[in-house]
Amino acid sequence: MLKRIQKFLVVLCVGCCAGWLLPASAQQVSDKHATKEATQLFQRLSTLQSQYRIFGHQDALAYGVGWKGIAGKSDVASVVGEHPGMMGWDIGHLELDAAKNLDDVPFDSMKQYIRQGHAAGSVITISWHLRNPLTGGSAWDTTHGSVTAVLPGGSKHAVFNSWLDKVAVFMQDLKDDNGRYIPVLFRPFHEVTGNWFWWCKNNATPEAIQQLWRYTVQYLREQKKLHHLLYVYNTAEFADAQAFLQYYPGDDVVDVMSFDQYQHEPVAQKQQFIQSMQQRVQVLCATAQSHKKIAALAETGMESVPDPQWWTTVLLPIVERYPLSYVLVWRNHGYMPSTGKMHYYGPYAGQVSAADFVQFYQHPVMLFQQKLANQKVNKRKR
Template sequence: MNKLIWTLLMIGLIVSCKAPQNEISEKQKLFDILQSVKGKGILFGHQDTYAYGYTWKDVEGNSDVKRVTGDYPAVFGWELGGIEKGVKANLDTVSFVNIRKYALKAFAQGGVNTFSWHPFSATKRVDSWNTTERVVDKIIPGGAYHEAFKKDLDALADYLNSIVTEDGVKIPFIFRPWHEMDGTWFWWGRTSCTPQELKDLFQFTVKYLREDKGVDQMLVAYSPDRNFNTIEDYLTWYPGDEYVDVIGMDNYYDLYTKGLVDEAIKKLHVIIKYANEKGKISALTETGYENIPDSTWYINKLGVVLSDSIVAANISYTLVWRNDPLKHFFFPYPGQPSAKYAKELLDRDGIWLLNDLVEFNKQNK
């Protein structure tokens, strides 16, 4: 054999041996973490926890969860509503520059990021809560505003793909589109579109982001509100297993209305069973009690739900909503009457904050 050819073959062999074999993607790592914590600890999350809190905004290192418990949440929620309009800040006045910074920080610290999206419509740019016109049938494939909607997804994808570490890693996250579709308050809700139109919207959104725009670092959550009792009800708007990684439920009402805690638990059992059958993550994707008028809510409502034996053994995380200094709060601040009860819940072995997750990952490398 020609000496030059032999040399080139050997170099190629050496390079191929040194190349990473079956390298695990960041998305898969995130999925594996969420699966591996099942039965050990439920990750606790808080929306916008770095961005603002009671009487403060954008203070480096601050978080109302940390102020009360001494640790950050394990799951960090962020909102992307407004990115489709090309504005500098989201609908909650948090700049997209800061959201990128916060999400990178959470990832570097070992936390889990999840993004919600309350978009302004591609038709008349009405906000998500404006249900005066039908939007979904106009933005799905074949609709008059489909191309305009694709431009909104382009802006969303460009932003998500810009959340990159200094080493060039696109950070993984959970994306929770078209949530609470069984309610009536969003333009993609049950009174504003048909179940099939919602499925078409969900499927197109995920396929376009992943396949056309290269957003391959996301897990996708399906999260209706509480308006179901059976798996058939729950799956009314379900786009299909190939589009969903997290089987979730948003539920506020059952957790603050007298006598309905057992209903919340039963509904979680429904989604847990399906998630386990399909090899997916299950989660209480959004909950809370606005301004926490019941000071014991964290132990007597949320705590009861999370301590149910089936729930505790199966769901991977839960997330409470945000602490807007001008509007409302869903996690207590120091001195607020429910703070001691929230701390009591989050001190439990089976409810994990950031340090618990980091330590678990260290031990399971």
């Protein structure tokens, strides 16, 4: 009884601090035919977000600053001794039948990393920087008319369908050692309120973008019979709830609401970033609760993490107060010849913020792989 009371007080405290909280039982997965594993993942994330924040890192097992393809290694583990609780991957260039994704990760290796991460207890999320089907250009080719070209009746509709077929083949190959599908948080058409991708707000009407999302989800569900995917709606910066929801495709095709925002301000102006982020997180969490969805900070970070206390004085104050399921920082590429500077968002051994990251890791609200595994998020209920 005492443990139940303590658990209730923790949930009540978080709810009062954030100003809202729905019981996990009120939240339901959007796919009526979702696998048991996907349904359980959704339910566990719904429950955990009242008390914990899962820490994620993009491409964590594939490479880091100064290394690539070393079995069992990650930059995060080099600092705190365990891997992230969430592992992010991207399938851009899968549509081209390429052997590697746009960040040079072999797709065969990616599948193995996904299986390893899932088996060890981490949650898997996948984004898709798909090429522009209208022009053949990159995801950043914002040629007008690209969205309508792939919709039913458009000149590139058949091409887009063939790309979705390739996504389906990849997703169907993600199975655990028992032959069960690994649940995936799929985040297509991300940062929709930006203006840098061909699917963003500057390139189509809200209705067309909503139709693109709905068609994609329905095609993967109904035509390809994929029911182990949870769908993540994602924006860039936004002013209010109305702006956040302007391109929202509907509760029946979304499981997680999220946004991406990075700190570009100088270290001395970090309070501006914290305040703007906290305002958006409040809007996000309130909106997610009203729609009975999970809330998340799908991408964030500060390039090269020059602030030695960034983790505990910037990121932690943003995420600890509000019921966010997870927070993910972007990849650790290392030196970028194209820009002439270092490009990484997570810590590594010896990095200036590494000691502070240890304190961030030790905070009771944060979940990394081992602690998350103890929550049995990926263990099937019998």
